Amino acid sequence: xxxxxxxxxxxxxxxxxxxxxxxxxxxxxxxxxxxxxxxxxxxxxxxxxxxxxxxxxxxxxxxxxxxxxxxxxxxxxxxxxxxxxxxxxxxxxxxxxxxxxxxxxxxxxxxxxxxxxxxxxxxxxxxxxxxxxxxxxxxxxxxxxxxxxxxxxxxxxxxxxxxxxxxxxxxxxxxxxxxxxxxxxxxxxxxxxxxxxxxxxxxxxxxxxxxxxxxxxxxxxxxxxxxxxxxxxxxxxxxxxxxxxxxxxxxxxxxxxxxxxxxxxxxxxxxxxxxxxxxxxxxxxxxx
Numbered sequence: 219x220x221x222x223x224x225x226x227x228x229x230x231x232x233x234x235x236x237x238x239x240x241x242x243x244x245x246x247x248x249x250x251x252x253x254x255x256x257x258x259x260x261x262x263x264x265x266x267x268x269x270x271x272x273x274x275x276x277x278x279x280x281x282x283x284x285x286x287x288x289x290x291x292x293x294x295x296x297x298x299x300x301x302x303x304x305x306x307x308x309x310x311x312x313x314x315x316x317x318x319x320x321x322x323x324x325x326x327x328x329x330x331x332x333x334x335x336x337x338x339x340x341x342x343x344x345x346x347x348x349x350x351x352x353x354x355x356x357x358x359x360x361x362x363x364x365x366x367x368x369x370x371x372x373x374x375x376x377x378x379x380x381x382x383x384x385x386x387x388x389x390x391x392x393x394x395x396x397x398x399x400x401x402x403x404x405x406x407x408x409x410x411x412x413x414x415x416x417x418x419x420x421x422x423x424x425x426x427x428x429x430x431x432x433x434x435x436x437x438x439x440x441x442x443x444x445x446x447x448x449x450x451x452x453x454x455x456x457x458x459x460x461x462x463x464x465x466x467x468x469x470x471x472x473x474x475x476x477x478x479x480x481x482x483x484x485x486x487x488x489x490x491x492x493x494x495x496x497x498x499x500x501x502x503x504x505x506x
Contacts (some may be wrong), residue, residue: 221331224293231264231267233428235421235428235431236420236421241339242262242274246275246276248343248398248403249406251275252305252306253277255274256278256290256309257280258280260283260311260346262310263425266278279293283500285323286310286336287323290308293337306406307335308335308367309334310334310339311337312341317353324341325382328383329382332411333410334412336412336413338415340418341420342354342355342372343361345420349362349423351364354372357370357371358476360475361423376389376415381411387448391439392431392435393436404448404450412415419434419438423475424475426474434473441477442492442495443469443491447498460485467481470484470487
């Protein structure tokens with residue numbers, strides 16, 4: 219069951235239909251009140267607001283763009299020095315602050331096995347500054363810095379972080395709230411460096427109506443474009459099998475950021491997604 223307690227206050231300045239705000243609401247339901255949240259420059263550094271009007275019902279530390287993991291490691295050390303072992307330290311960053319600008323600290327904290335949960339809410343671009351390309355932006359996306367469409371694929375950060383020795387890695391999204399809550403609760407119970415990747419649709423940057431955020435997240439999963447999975451004890455496990463009732467082309471066509479591509483070109487992008495899904499099935503040992 220989804221807890222009824224609300225630790226995200228109403229009246230925050232998120233855009234209507236913001237996937238990042240919905241993600242935080244569910245995450246706090248899973249993690250509870252004994253949380254120290256560390257947030258770098260991102261959409262969420264705006265959504266959280268300024269003291270004394272910030273929107274979170276848990277303590278919050280704002281930090282510079284590149285330092286979420288490093289600052290969270292310092293918070294962890296300070297809490298241990300105070301004997302407060304029951305506080306969950308969470309670094310909460312966007313894709314720009316995780317895949318790109320914050321990667322050095324992210325990598326270092328993971329390699330050291332720092333006891334924290336690192337959550338990346340991935341809206342697949344630098345949305346807080348107008349929608350520029352990040353290394354999490356999917357191939358083919360039109361952004362402010364890729365006016366002809368991004369030519370490179372999305373960085374495989376999940377494999378990178380597993381190679382660092384993380385104790386738990388998972389993907390989740392708001393369209394499957396129970397799956398998301400269970401994974402965050404599991405991460406909370408573990409020790410060491412845990413990484414949870416949240417697909418966070420953005421109506422402004424993706425170009426879809428603001429009342430379709432949950433629908434977009436569900437289409438991403440059901441088309442196979444965004445697998446829901448977890449890694450623990452040395453293996454990958456898919457936690458939600460896609461129905462493939464939605465084609466990748468339908469998922470892409472529902473977003474304005476792919477509007478410049480012809481149907482045949484969209485099929486090419488879709489083939490890359492299916493190749494990714496086949497590789498995942500090979501990792502898990504599933505039959506094709």
